[in-house]
Structures are given as structure tokens and as C-alpha cells.
Amino acid sequence: MTTPSQHTPTPAPPAPSDFIRDIVAAHVAEGRYPRIHTRFPPEPNGYLHIGHAKSICLNFGIAREFGGVCNLRMDDTNPAKEDVEYVDSIMADVNWLIDGWAGDRLGMKPLGATPQAIESNGRKDYFLPPVVGQGGGAKLEPFYASDYFDEIYEYAVALIEKGRAYVCDLSPQDTDSYRGAPDRPGKESPWRERGIAESLDLFRRMKAGEFPDGARTLRAKIDMTAPNVWMRDPVLYRIRHTEHHHTGAKWTIYPMYDFAHCLSDYLEGITHSICTLEFEVHRPLYDWILESLALPRPLPHQYEFARLSLAFTVMSKRKLLQLVNDKVVTGWDDPRMPTISGLRRRGVTPEALRHFAYNIGITKYNGITDLAVLEHAIREDLNRRAWRRLAVLRPLKVVLTNYPEDKTEELDAVNNPEDPAAGSRRIPFGRALYIDADDFMETPPPKYFRLRPGGEVRLKYAYIIKCDEVVKDAAGKIIELRCTADLDSKAGGATAGRKIKGAIHWVSAAHAIDAEVRLYDRLFTVAEPDAAGDFKEHLNPDSLEVLTAKCEPALREAKPELRYQFERLAYFALDPASAPGKPVFNRTITLRDTWAREKQKG
RNA sequence: UGCCCGAUGGUGUAACGGUAGCACAACAGACUCUGGAUCUGUUUGUCAUGGUUCAAAUCCAUGUCGGGCAGCCA
Numbered sequence: 001m002t003t004p005s006q007h008t009p010t011p012a013p014p015a016p017s018d019f020i021r022d023i024v025a026a027h028v029a030e031g032r033y034p035r036i037h038t039r040f041p042p043e044p045n046g047y048l049h050i051g052h053a054k055s056i057c058l059n060f061g062i063a064r065e066f067g068g069v070c071n072l073r074m075d076d077t078n079p080a081k082e083d084v085e086y087v088d089s090i091m092a093d094v095n096w097l098i099d100g101w102a103g104d105r106l107g108m109k110p111l112g113a114t115p116q117a118i119e120s121n122g123r124k125d126y127f128l129p130p131v132v133g134q135g136g137g138a139k140l141e142p143f144y145a146s147d148y149f150d151e152i153y154e155y156a157v158a159l160i161e162k163g164r165a166y167v168c169d170l171s172p173q174d175t176d177s178y179r180g181a182p183d184r185p186g187k188e189s190p191w192r193e194r195g196i197a198e199s200l201d202l203f204r205r206m207k208a209g210e211f212p213d214g215a216r217t218l219r220a221k222i223d224m225t226a227p228n229v230w231m232r233d234p235v236l237y238r239i240r241h242t243e244h245h246h247t248g249a250k251w252t253i254y255p256m257y258d259f260a261h262c263l264s265d266y267l268e269g270i271t272h273s274i275c276t277l278e279f280e281v282h283r284p285l286y287d288w289i290l291e292s293l294a295l296p297r298p299l300p301h302q303y304e305f306a307r308l309s310l311a312f313t314v315m316s317k318r319k320l321l322q323l324v325n326d327k328v329v330t331g332w333d334d335p336r337m338p339t340i341s342g343l344r345r346r347g348v349t350p351e352a353l354r355h356f357a358y359n360i361g362i363t364k365y366n367g368i369t370d371l372a373v374l375e376h377a378i379r380e381d382l383n384r385r386a387w388r389r390l391a392v393l394r395p396l397k398v399v400l401t402n403y404p405e406d407k408t409e410e411l412d413a414v415n416n417p418e419d420p421a422a423g424s425r426r427i428p429f430g431r432a433l434y435i436d437a438d439d440f441m442e443t444p445p446p447k448y449f450r451l452r453p454g455g456e457v458r459l460k461y462a463y464i465i466k467c468d469e470v471v472k473d474a475a476g477k478i479i480e481l482r483c484t485a486d487l488d489s490k491a492g493g494a495t496a497g498r499k500i501k502g503a504i505h506w507v508s509a510a511h512a513i514d515a516e517v518r519l520y521d522r523l524f525t526v527a528e529p530d531a532a533g534d535f536k537e538h539l540n541p542d543s544l545e546v547l548t549a550k551c552e553p554a555l556r557e558a559k560p561e562l563r564y565q566f567e568r569l570a571y572f573a574l575d576p577a578s579a580p581g582k583p584v585f586n587r588t589i590t591l592r593d594t595w596a597r598e599k600q601k602g
Numbered sequence: 603u604g605c606c607c608g609a610u611g612g613u614g615u616a617a618c619g620g621u622a623g624c625a626c627a628a629c630a631g632a633c634u635c636u637g638g639a640u641c642u643g644u645u646u647g648u649c650a651u652g653g654u655u656c657a658a659a660u661c662c663a664u665g666u667c668g669g670g671c672a673g674c675c676a
């Protein structure tokens with residue numbers, strides 16, 4: 001037995017090319033920016049999912065490929081929906097996904113840091129540079145849009161002073177009806193031409209908390225007849241007497257996404273602000289705000305790509321939250337969830353997720369990615385790293401009638417045929433064994449080459465056995481097989497080279513350890529669960545099956561950071577809920593099963 | 603039906619006016635002490651109609667289909 005490792009990373013695919021990277025490459029070529037600077041800006045109102053993983057891989061991938069930086073920023077402008085639990089999970093998930101890959105590109109900031117007043121091109125300016133690559137030993141934290149509320153407020157005042165924003169007293173309902181519709185122009189607010197001094201005063205009093213929620217808003221003065229509804233005097237600030245998870249009770253007014261986001265990008269010196277397609281119609285507003293403020297440094301620009309849609313999966317945070325709240329799953333990190341934490345708990349590695357993200361590409365086309373693409377990336381990765389182990393999920397007892405009662409021997413078995421450096425272990429063998437019930441059929445169909453009455457099969461790493469007798473209980477259920485072993489057929493033996501079509505896995509009954517195994521399957525039965533109607537009507541009732549497996553003793557030392565292949569079955573990872581002597585294995589993904597396909601063909 | 607965006611095999615993506623390629627899937631075979639992995643091969647595609655051009659997936663026009671936009675959400 002050697003001391004092996006699992007350090008056989010799947011070779012990284014070549015850096016991808018896509019329309020956004022083409023733009024960045026052109027900017028690098030023309031020397032447009034001193035440094036490429038992207039950001040990943042989730043709202044802390046839920047856990048990150050595999051769609052976010054696509055965005056993380058894009059933003060950090062660009063930083064990595066072009067020698068830039070990617071800031072992690074909490075886009076926390078709506079205190080009603082956000083929570084520190086989500087902030088913590090986001091940091092953990094991002095770090096897990098980029099560690100050892102783009103961890104050295106991660107932009108954070110010193111704990112408590114806020115934008116510094118500086119002078120740029122002879123004008124007053126604010127700037128908050130990143131600390132890159134988490135080093136230095138200093139206490140760091142992610143960026144928070146809410147750390148910019150002072151500056152954003154000041155920018156709002158500047159907009160009012162320029163006559164480009166006004167305080168509006170319209171009720172939420174009236175604001176809505178005045179906006180018009182996509183095919184119908186809006187109507188100007190009666191407060192639109194209110195004097196600058198009056199707006200300034202009212203805005204100051206909004207900040208002071210003098211007015212109740214919804215009483216007034218700050219609005220940009222653009223064009224109520226614009227064909228793009230987001231240019232119809234959009235709300236910039238709203239009143240919310242709500243405590244914020246990061247700023248506490250300091251504020252009673254909060255900036256809207258459109259106002260805060262472009263300014264956050266600017267304050268951090270972002271060059272390429274990459275988001276999903278639904279923000280495409282917001283881009284004119286993004287540019288309008290920054291240009292109206294006549295800021296002294298180069299402006300960031302927004303680029304949009306198609307979000308990920310995965311077959312048999314729901315991706316909206318609202319729906320995922322519903323699954324959690326309705327206890328359809330055990331939590332955000334349930335291994336059936338498409339969340340990063342769920343995939344991690346299931347046993348998927350960061351490498352597999354990154355390779356998946358690379359393989360699906362970046363476009364502006366809203367397609368649905370086949371689950372097989374994800375599954376392939378997972379299998380490809382796990383095949384290279386997972387240690388092979390023998391485990392029997394549905395035990396059927398086998399007694400070797402010609403094998404001595406009291407004899408035990410130990411057989412050599414390699415840990416990973418893909419990786420000689422992974423070494424080997426010994427597996428105990430004895431007279432009484434378990435094999436999987438699926439590996440025996442009394443009256444098998446054609447092309448079945450596992451065990452059958454009178455037939456032979458190879459016990460992996462051990463002997464060739466022949467089935468002599470099928471023992472049944474009173475109900476006719478098969479409870480035991482009585483077999484004889486070809487005692488010369490193990491490795492090195494005289495008949496070891498005999499060609500036997502089938503090789504099956506097994507464990508020694510006397511040495512087997514029990515383990516709980518959780519067999520996960522897709523959560524939904526249809527490819528597009530949220531295409532129409534209630535997505536919960538398409539839940540897969542068999543998305544989880546729990547069994548007690550018989551495992552080879554080496555699995556007693558299973559480690560949560562390692563991956564295992566139960567030979568001929570599936571890849572498994574130890575669940576964090578495991579206790580000493582009470583292992584729990586999550587099935588990450590089954591092996592490809594061409595026999596199952598063959599059977600289906602009938 | 604106002605504005606914006608998109609359309610390449612079954613799915614996802616490449617080709618940037620010059621041979622339609624890759625991945626996944628599917629199928630067939632080789633190999634195999636995992637019906638795994640690996641290897642070989644095969645099938646299937648430029649939304650439509652015009653135009654520009656020696657040459658169009660690519661440029662232009664029109665149409666068709668799909669997606670997005672009317673939160674004081676992000």
C-alpha cells in the first residue's frame with residue numbers, strides 16, 4: 001500500500017474566445033486602459049448558483065487572461081431583501097470556485113475602507129482601489145455598494161444642481177401610470193419643473209427621514225416620451241425606513257440599482273461592467289448617468305451576455321428560495337440544488353464547474369444547455385481524480401462453497417487506473433461475499449453478461465466464480481447464491497488469463513462496513529420546469545433515494561476533501577453530515593451506463 | 603402592436619467576405635479484470651426571400667420566428 005494523493009487535475013482547456021473577450025483584447029491592444037478591471041456584483045439576497053458560476057468564470061477569467069483584477073462586490077441597495085447570511089455564503093462560494101485559479105486576481109478592500117476623495121485631472125473625485133490577491137495579512141472584505149451611499153448621495157445632489165434630477169411627489173401608483181407603456185409614451189410629472197433649490201431641500205429632508213416610505217422619490221429628468229421606458233424619468237432614490245445589513249440605521253433613502261451600479265463601477269475604477277441580457281435596455285441609462293455627471297476619470301462600459309439556462313433545472317433565486325422555504329429540499333446546499341454550495345456538497349469540484357463554464361461559451365443567444373454537458377464535465381474531472389472503491393448498494397449474498405470457512409486473504413487493487421501515482425490498497429476476501437442484486441439474473445435477457453445460473457463471472461481483483469445454486473425464501477425471493485471459485489484465477493494464477501466477459505464488484509461479508517448512501521437524481525422531470533404553469537408540478541418524486549451500502553473497509557478512512565468512485569456504479573463524496581464510524585456518501589453522478597441504454601432499446 | 607437584442611446539426615458554440623469546424627449527444631466498431639475510461643469511424647446544420655460581390659453563415663433590405671423592456675427589485 002502506498003500513500004497516494006488525488007492531485008491529478010484535469011488539464012485546463014485553452015482560454016476561450018468570445019465576443020466580450022474580443023472586445024477586451026482589442027482594448028488591451030490599443031492600450032485603452034492601464035489595467036483591465038471587471039467585477040462580480042451579486043445581490044446578497046440568495047445563494048449563488050451555477051448561472052453565477054458562469055459569470056464568475058467570465059469575469060475572473062478575463063481578469064486572469066488579461067492580467068487584470070476582478071472585484072467582488074455586494075450589490076446591496078435593497079435592504080428589504082438582503083442578509084449577511086447571503087454575504088457569507090457568497091464569499092465562501094466565490095473563493096471556493098476561484099481558489100488556485102484566479103484567487104490572485106480577486107479584488108477586495110481593507111475592512112471598513114470607503115472611497116477616498118482624490119483629485120483627478122484637476123477636479124474633485126472619489127476612488128476606491130482594490131487590494132488584489134488577498135495577501136498582506138491585512139483584514140479584507142468585499143466591496144459593498146452600500147459603502148458608497150455617501151458618494152452616491154453627493155452625485156445625486158450634483159445631478160439636481162445640474163437640473164438633471166428632481167424630487168417627485170407622485171405616489172407609486174401614479175408614477176406607474178405616468179410612465180405609459182412600451183407602445184405608449186409617458187406623461188410628465190407635475191413636479192418635474194420644480195425649482196432646483198426646492199428639490200435640493202426636499203432631497204436633503206428625504207435623507208433626514210422626514211417623509212414616510214413612498215412619499216417622494218428622486219427622479220432623473222430625461223424624456224417621458226423615450227421609446228425605451230427606462231429613460232422615462234427613472235427613479236433614482238426611494239424612501240425606505242428599513243435597517244440595512246451593512247449600514248445599519250444610517251439611511252432612510254436608498255439608491256436604485258441603475259443609479260448605484262454605474263457609480264459603484266466608476267468609484268472602483270471598473271473598465272468592463274459585464275452583466276446579463278435583461279440589462280441591455282438599461283445601458284443607455286447607465287451611460288446617461290455617468291455622462292451627465294461629467295466625471296473626471298475614464299468611464300466604465302457595460303456589456304451583456306446570455307445568462308445560463310440548464311435543462312431540468314430552475315435557476316431563479318426566487319424559485320430556489322421557494323424550494324428551500326417549502327422544504328422540498330433540505331436547504332440552499334441540498335445536493336440536488338443547482339447552487340454552488342449544493343454542487344460542492346454533492347461532490348462536484350471547482351475544476352469541473354470551470355471547465356463546464358468554458359465549454360458552454362459566451363453569446364447573446366438565449367439557449368438551453370443540455371444537462372449532459374455539465375455531466376460530462378463532472379465525469380471527466382472525477383474520472384481523473386477519484387479513487388476506486390468497491391461498494392455494494394443492494395446486497396445479495398454469495399457463498400463460495402469451495403473456499404475454506406476460516407480463510408481470509410488480502411487482494412491488491414489499484415486506487416486509480418487513470419493515475420499510477422495514486423497507488424493501491426488491499427481488499428479482504430473471504431468465503432461469504434455480497435454482490436449487487438443487479439449483477440445476477442435468473443433468466444437474463446440477451447447480451448447480459450453478468451452472473452446467471454450455471455454462468456461465470458469475474459470478481460474484480462479476485463477470482464472467477466460460477467453460480468451453482470440459487471437459494472430462495474418461502475416467497476420465492478432470491479436470498480443467496482451458492483457458487484464455486486476457480487481458485488487459480490486470481491491475478492498471477494494459472495487461469496488468471498481466462499477471458500470472462502463480465503467483471504463485477506463485491507465486498508467480503510465479514511469485513512464490510514455499512515455506509516449511508518444518498519442517491520440523487522435530477523429535481524425535475526421535464527427539461528423546462530418553468531416553461532409554463534407551476535414549476536413545482538414537475539418535481540421528480542425520486543430525486544433522492546437513501547440506502548445502506550456494504551463497503552470495503554478502506555472506505556472507513558474516507559475524507560471529505562477526496563472523491564471516490566464506487567466501481568461500476570457512480571462517483572461519491574463524503575457528506576459533511578458524516579460522523580466517525582457513520583459515513584454518509586452523496587452520489588455525485590453515475591458512471592455512464594451503456595447497459596442501461598441497451599436494456600431500454602429492448 | 604413602440605423600442606432593444608438574437609437566429610449555424612438533436613443541444614451548445616466557432617468561422618470576423620474565400621474549404622462550415624469543435625464539444626456534448628446519438629449511432630457503429632476496437633480494446634478492456636469497471637457494460638467505466640480510452641481509441642476509430644458515421645449521421646445530422648447556416649430561419650426565409652431578394653440584393654451587393656468573382657465569392658455571403660458573414661454585408662444590405664424585407665419578412666418569419668424567438669427573447670427582453672411598462673418595480674419606489676436587481
